[in-house]
Amino acid sequence: MILITGATGNVGRHTVTSLAEAGIPVRALVRDPARADFPAGVEVVTGDLTDPPSLAPALDGVEEVFLIWPGFAASTAAQVVDLIARHARRIVYLSANLRPGSTMFHVEVERLIRGAGPAWTFLRPGGFATNTLGWAREILDTGTVRWVYGQAARSLIHEADIAAVAAHVLTSAGHNHQVYVLSGPEALTQVEQVRILGEVLGRPARWEEIAPDAVVERLTAAWGDAELAKSSLETWESFIHTPEEVTDTVERLIGRRARTYRQWAIDRFGGFGGFGGFGGFGGLGGLGG
Ligand SMILES: NC(=O)c1ccc[n+]([C@@H]2O[C@H](COP(=O)([O-])OP(=O)(O)OC[C@H]3O[C@@H](n4cnc5c(N)ncnc54)[C@H](OP(=O)(O)O)[C@@H]3O)[C@@H](O)[C@H]2O)c1
Numbered sequence: 001m002i003l004i005t006g007a008t009g010n011v012g013r014h015t016v017t018s019l020a021e022a023g024i025p026v027r028a029l030v031r032d033p034a035r036a037d038f039p040a041g042v043e044v045v046t047g048d049l050t051d052p053p054s055l056a057p058a059l060d061g062v063e064e065v066f067l068i069w070p071g072f073a074a075s076t077a078a079q080v081v082d083l084i085a086r087h088a089r090r091i092v093y094l095s096a097n098l099r100p101g102s103t104m105f106h107v108e109v110e111r112l113i114r115g116a117g118p119a120w121t122f123l124r125p126g127g128f129a130t131n132t133l134g135w136a137r138e139i140l141d142t143g144t145v146r147w148v149y150g151q152a153a154r155s156l157i158h159e160a161d162i163a164a165v166a167a168h169v170l171t172s173a174g175h176n177h178q179v180y181v182l183s184g185p186e187a188l189t190q191v192e193q194v195r196i197l198g199e200v201l202g203r204p205a206r207w208e209e210i211a212p213d214a215v216v217e218r219l220t221a222a223w224g225d226a227e228l229a230k231s232s233l234e235t236w237e238s239f240i241h242t243p244e245e246v247t248d249t250v251e252r253l254i255g256r257r258a259r260t261y262r263q264w265a266i267d268r269f270g271g272f273g274g275f276g277g278f279g280g281f282g283g284l285g286g287l288g289g
Helices: 010-021 050-060 077-085 105-114 129-142 159-168 191-203 212-223 228-242 250-256 261-272
Strands: 001-002 026-030 043-046 066-068 090-094 119-125 144-147 178-184 206-209
Touching: 001 010, 010 066, 026 212, 050 077, 050 119, 066 077, 066 144, 066 159, 077 090, 077 105, 077 178, 077 261, 090 159, 119 159, 129 144, 129 191, 129 261, 144 178, 159 178, 159 250, 178 250, 191 261, 206 228, 212 228
Parallel strands: 001 026, 001 066, 026 043, 066 090, 090 119, 119 178, 144 206
Antiparallel strands: none
């Protein structure tokens, strides 16, 4: 039995679905069963990562855990990792490809997992394509995306590719104590991303550069963490001179190239069927990198 946390999110939902479709016993951890519209056969168990004792039913009989830690502080992570270690023989952790010296919670969660006992595999993706979901709304409403660092280049990854890697790692051997840095197939500047998104949406889109201070203010209000907002801006600015890393890890692991950003946009919005897809916190550039 494989337990997936963050099962209703971008990566977790795809992972649950692909494991279930392959006939693998899979259990989804959810806070609200009403949001658990998974395929038949998926076991849905309620629990909350901020309340470790609530996880006992989810962990009962589990062999592997795909741990997705949501974007909040990791104050309960030590307890959660300890509980998982008492049940599972392997933890696959959705981490992030952070810059050296980062103090983000992923650093701490990786440290806890390394010391916990079970075998582990760390998936470290760069920026998610879903971070740009909000831009689609801006383009349809105004034809313009207003954000910082248009020349910053990121190798945004399709959430379904992270999930495909996770499903592969969870169901095959040879991944113990491996760190996999994941990315899309190419680095595109944000100006290029906006152009592609406009093309897929059928609406020409232009980029308007805004002042970094205004963005720090907005992010601080949204995240409640001024330091994280500032360090995120510094990371994104660095992608102007040093584009985000492109790796071939997706292809090496699952035997096909990672999907392009254009493919992601088509999957989300192609044929204008995608209005259901505006659920993200787009435009915030991603907590991961
Ligand atoms: N965005 C990026 O560019 C990027 C890059 C690298 C790494 N990452 C990392 O990827 C992870 C996020 O993955 P994602 O985008 O797939 O997730 P997501 O779409 O943001 O969804 C978060 C998931 O966590 C669940 N959740 C929230 N609070 C919870 C709690 N207290 N207890 C249990 N579950 C809870 C949510 O469930 P509900 O349905 O209950 O809300 C949801 O399933 C983060 O660790 C982030 O740092 C992101």
